[in-house]
Amino acid sequence: MSAEQQNLRNVGIFAHVDAGKTTTxxxxxxxxxxxxxxxSVDTGTTQTDWLDVERERGISVRAAVxxxxxxxxxxxxxxxxxxxxxxxEVERSLRVMDGAVLIVSAVEGVQAQTEIIWQALxxxxxxxxxxxxxxxxxxxxxxGVLGQIHRLMSPQxxxxxxxxxxxxxxxxxxxxVDEQSVEGTVTQVEWAEPYRRILLExxxxxxxxxxxxxxxxxxxxxxxxxxxxxxxxxxCALYPVLFGASGRGIGVEALMDAVVAYLPGPSGKxxxxxxxxxxxxxxxxxxxxxxxxxxxxxxxxxxxxxLNYSRDLQDKVTQIRRVNGQKTEDIGVLKAGDIAAVYGxxxxxxxxxxxxxxxxxxxxxxxxxxxTVQVHWQSAAEYPAVVAAFQELxxxxxxxxxxxxxxxxxxxxxxxxxxxxxxxxxxxxxxFKLAVSFGAPSVIYKETPASAGExxxxxxxxxxxxxxxxxxxxxxxxxxxxxYKSLVRGERLLESYQNEVARRAPEALQxxxxxxxxxxxxxxxxxxxHHVWHTHPLDFVIATPMGIMNGLANVGTKLLEPMLRFRLSxxxxxxxxxxxxxxxxxxxxxxxxVRQERMEIEGLLPxxxxxxxxxxxxxxxxxxxxxxxxxxxYRECPPDVDVSRTRRGVNPLDEAKFxxxxxxxxxx
Numbered sequence: 001m002s003a004e005q006q007n008l009r010n011v012g013i014f015a016h017v018d019a020g021k022t023t024t025x026x027x028x029x030x031x032x033x034x035x036x037x038x039x040s041v042d043t044g045t046t047q048t049d050w051l052d053v054e055r056e057r058g059i060s061v062r063a064a065v066x067x068x069x070x071x072x073x074x075x076x077x078x079x080x081x082x083x084x085x086x087x088x089e090v091e092r093s094l095r096v097m098d099g100a101v102l103i104v105s106a107v108e109g110v111q112a113q114t115e116i117i118w119q120a121l122x123x124x125x126x127x128x129x130x131x132x133x134x135x136x137x138x139x140x141x142x143x144g145v146l147g148q149i150h151r152l153m154s155p156q157x158x159x160x161x162x163x164x165x166x167x168x169x170x171x172x173x174x175x176x177v178d179e180q181s182v183e184g185t186v187t188q189v190e191w192a193e194p195y196r197r198i199l200l201e202x203x204x205x206x207x208x209x210x211x212x213x214x215x216x217x218x219x220x221x222x223x224x225x226x227x228x229x230x231x232x233x234x235x236c237a238l239y240p241v242l243f244g245a246s247g248r249g250i251g252v253e254a255l256m257d258a259v260v261a262y263l264p265g266p267s268g269k270x271x272x273x274x275x276x277x278x279x280x281x282x283x284x285x286x287x288x289x290x291x292x293x294x295x296x297x298x299x300x301x302x303x304x305x306x307l308n309y310s311r312d313l314q315d316k317v318t319q320i321r322r323v324n325g326q327k328t329e330d331i332g333v334l335k336a337g338d339i340a341a342v343y344g345x346x347x348x349x350x351x352x353x354x355x356x357x358x359x360x361x362x363x364x365x366x367x368x369x370x371x372t373v374q375v376h377w378q379s380a381a382e383y384p385a386v387v388a389a390f391q392e393l394x395x396x397x398x399x400x401x402x403x404x405x406x407x408x409x410x411x412x413x414x415x416x417x418x419x420x421x422x423x424x425x426x427x428x429x430x431x432f433k434l435a436v437s438f439g440a441p442s443v444i445y446k447e448t449p450a451s452a453g454e455x456x457x458x459x460x461x462x463x464x465x466x467x468x469x470x471x472x473x474x475x476x477x478x479x480x481x482x483x484y485k486s487l488v489r490g491e492r493l494l495e496s497y498q499n500e501v502a503r504r505a506p507e508a509l510q511x512x513x514x515x516x517x518x519x520x521x522x523x524x525x526x527x528x529x530h531h532v533w534h535t536h537p538l539d540f541v542i543a544t545p546m547g548i549m550n551g552l553a554n555v556g557t558k559l560l561e562p563m564l565r566f567r568l569s570x571x572x573x574x575x576x577x578x579x580x581x582x583x584x585x586x587x588x589x590x591x592x593x594v595r596q597e598r599m600e601i602e603g604l605l606p607x608x609x610x611x612x613x614x615x616x617x618x619x620x621x622x623x624x625x626x627x628x629x630x631x632x633x634y635r636e637c638p639p640d641v642d643v644s645r646t647r648r649g650v651n652p653l654d655e656a657k658f659x660x661x662x663x664x665x666x667x668x
Contacts, residue, residue: 008265008337009075010294012093014121015103016111020133024103024246024255025066025079031252032068034324065280065292065339066324070256076339089397092279092350094120095363096294096339099263100128101255106140106166106243110152116630118153124361127233127263129240131255135163136170136245143194146241156238158202160229161254162192163243172250173243177229178222203228206237226261233262266337272297274306274355281350281396284343287319289395291342291352293334296359300334300342308345310352318344350398368631369399369414370562370607371441372645373421378435380409387411389432393424403648410646414444443608445643446634447512447557448520449475455551459543459659466531467543469501473551476520479633482506486525493528500540501525508545508652513557515645519634520560523548542662545652553653558636559643562607565632567600568617570625575599577620585609586638604632608641 015021029035064079078097080090094100100121104114121128130153132145142163149157161173174189176196204214207228213220232238240262244251268275280292293300300306305316321328321341334340353360377386387404390411394400403412415421421438428434452474459467476483484505486498505523512518530539566587570578572594579601582589589603605613610629617625650661 007073009073009259009263010078010096010098010266010337010339011075011259011263012078012080012097012100013103014080014090014100014117016105016108016113019103019105019108019111019114020246021103022079024101024131024133024244024252025077027246027249027252028070028077028256029066029068031249031256032070034066034068065341067322071260073260075256075259089280090117091120091363094124094126095277095361096279097126098266099259100126101131101259102128103131103133104145104149105137106132106135106142106145107137109145109148111628115152122154122236125236127236129233129242129255129258129262130157131251132163132241132243133246133251135166135243136168136248136250138167140166140170142166142243146198149241154239156202156232157241158199158229158238159195159243160199160240160258161242161251162189162195164189164191170245170250173254175254177225200225202238203232206232230262234264266296268295268297268336268359270297270299270336272336272356272359274298274300275357275359276300276354277360278345278348278350278352278354281348282341283392283396287343289343289346289348291345291348292323292339293342293354294339295334295336295354296361297336298355299336302332307355308348308352309355309357311347311349313347315345315348317342349395368562369401369416370444370631371415371417372403372412372444373415373441374439375411375413376437376439382434383409385432386428386434386436389428389434393427405646405648408646415441441611443562443611443643445514445516445562445637445645446520446560447514447516447518447552448560448636449473449518449552450556450558451475453551453555454526455547455549455554457543457547457550459539459546462659464534465536465539465542466529466534467497467539468527468529469525469540469543469547470527471547471551472522472524472526473548473555474522474524476522478520478635480520482509482519483522484524485522486528488525488528493530497530497535497537497540498525498528500537501528501544504541504544505548508548511645511647513549513552514559514643515647516559518552518557523551538666541666542659546655546658549652559641560634561637561641562634563632564605564607564610564629565602566605567602567628568625569598569600570617570621572597572599574621574625575601578617578625581613581616581620585613605629 013021013025026038030038066077066079068075068077078093080093102114102118102121104110130149132142134140135142146157146159160175160177162176163173164171174192176192176199200214200220203225204211204220210220210224210228229238229240233240240258242251242255242258244255246252275297276293276295278291278293282290284290300317300320302317302320305314308315320331320334321343322331323341328341331340334342351363375386375390377383390400390402390413394402400413425436428436452472455471455473457469459465482505484502486502488498509518568578575592579592582601582605585605586609587603587605589601592599592601614627617627650658652658
């Protein structure tokens with residue numbers, strides 16, 4: 001790897017909505033000389049929020065990639081959305097980062113999205129800096145927020161700065177790393193001592209010699225402290241905390257210094273095999289699809305032909321460009337460790353692995369759409385244009401999972417929440433000049449086998465065809481998804497045919513007896529047979545869904561509903577009324593705790609009963625209640641709940657009709 005690549009940083013900026021993430025990014029671009037004047041979220045002039053809807057609403061909807069250089073270190077900065085409705089963008093960005101900056105508001109503290117992202121960063125072992133922003137705002141409480149970070153995120157969060165004042169009195173921060181000893185011989189300021197002490201104790205605990213020196217009251221020099229800190233950050237054992245007010249540009253330079261000093265550069269070598277992942281897709285009206293690629297190994301150049309491993313096809317690179325907000329420059333080459341926009345891959349999709357998959361890290365599933373909505377358009381003539389527009393948007397966000405019912409001329413999609421629906425309406429209007437609306441959202445249920453049993457299919461007519469399959473279907477643990485295996489020997493059923501069955505089984509389970517996805521089960525192929533002359537590989541594309549649906553019809557399915565984990569804070573006088581409401585909503589919660597005349601309740605709620613709860617909570621508490629929710633899990637519905645979904649295409653249980661439809665589709 002070149003010196004330039006080793007010196008590189010790939011950093012994601014993450015936060016709960018309104019913590020000041022885009023403003024911080026804008027300041028970083030300005031202070032590094034990347035832009036000449038500061039944009040504003042309020043006036044819609046920022047570099048990274050350039051979609052019309054982002055500028056109108058003042059929120060980030062899509063992850064934006066930009067490049068800056070600070071102290072001769074190039075930094076690829078990815079500004080991600082903060083609203084929970086756009087968690088899928090965050091999820092995809094996490095995969096390609098070597099380091100992260102998590103922004104926490106000094107007023108609101110640790111919020112729902114903050115906790116979700118924090119847990120994902122920990123699961124993926126991404127070194128993280130925590131930046132406490134908005135210290136100049138009324139209600140800012142630096143030590144209080146630090147305590148909250150220790151309680152809800154990690155006790156290993158260590159301040160490397162100490163804030164001087166708060167609210168209107170906030171004057172900036174001083175480094176507590178630069179002091180030469182425990183006594184603080186350089187910056188002898190009493191208010192910095194609590195922060196200095198937390199830092200020293202945490203870093204010293206990572207190293208026995210340093211701990212001994214600290215307990216003996218010996219001086220711990222800056223170099224020794226910094227080395228211990230860097231080591232701890234890279235091992236994800238320590239998380240430096242900084243303080244600032246990005247709106248006024250205070251603390252941002254120190255944050256950029258920390259990015260360069262403490263966060264690691266990428267690994268991977270230019271001499272390795274090409275290995276990368278597409279983490280973001282856009283469409284250019286002239287150039288077509290743009291694939292944002294993080295390269296983990298090798299080198300890509302203009303006009304190279306490269307393997308798309310996920311789709312098993314070769315694609316040619318027409319151009320490689322560096323993206324800076326809305327501006328791009330042709331760089332012609334993408335080296336290991338770096339990020340760039342690749343043009344010419346018309347068949348690529350988000351999440352596709354390029355080249356060798358072994359060097360690409362796994363992904364973290366955070367976003368779980370829990371609602372489905374029907375799209376409505378103004379006139380029948382607009383129907384093809386609306387379908388095409390949503391198919392293009394689904395390329396950019398596969399979680400929309402379009403359900404296009406051609407016979408009924410209906411279009412349904414999955415969404416995270418109401419803000420996403422508003423944003424989709426706006427994008428359809430500004431980008432495609434189409435006016436659409438959405439029906440009332442309904443909950444996405446799932447199905448799971450009610451018992452164990454078998455599914456069988458003998459697809460022997462109309463000739464030429466021959467495929468015999470027998471499956472054992474068994475319920476699995478909650479949250480286990482699908483576990484598929486085959487016990488059939490190769491001489492009974494060729495391996496290539498078995499691979500086709502394995503590939504088609506998950507597709508067959510996308511729609512169960514009630515039309516919902518079937519999950520938490522094991523499917524075992526126990527018998528299979530092909531015919532030397534009559535069998536074609538496509539016979540197993542048709543036979544697999546028929547065999548699996550036959551099995552589901554034999555064992556029956558139970559409905560599963562999505563549950564939310566919630567944290568509720570209300571003034572004490574409303575506590576009784578709210579708890580009654582939670583019981584009516586089928587909520588489960590622990591004994592409430594009371595802090596400073598506010599009652600805090602934590603527990604589980606079904607999504608189905610909570611769709612209008614935020615609005616009702618506001619009315620019941622005169623706007624003084626706060627509700628934090630995030631997806632917990634799916635679990636079995638009460639017996640009185642029975643909800644079906646319209647099926648896409650022909651049901652494999654109607655074998656004659658299904659065979660005819662599939663044969664026409666496969667030959668067409």
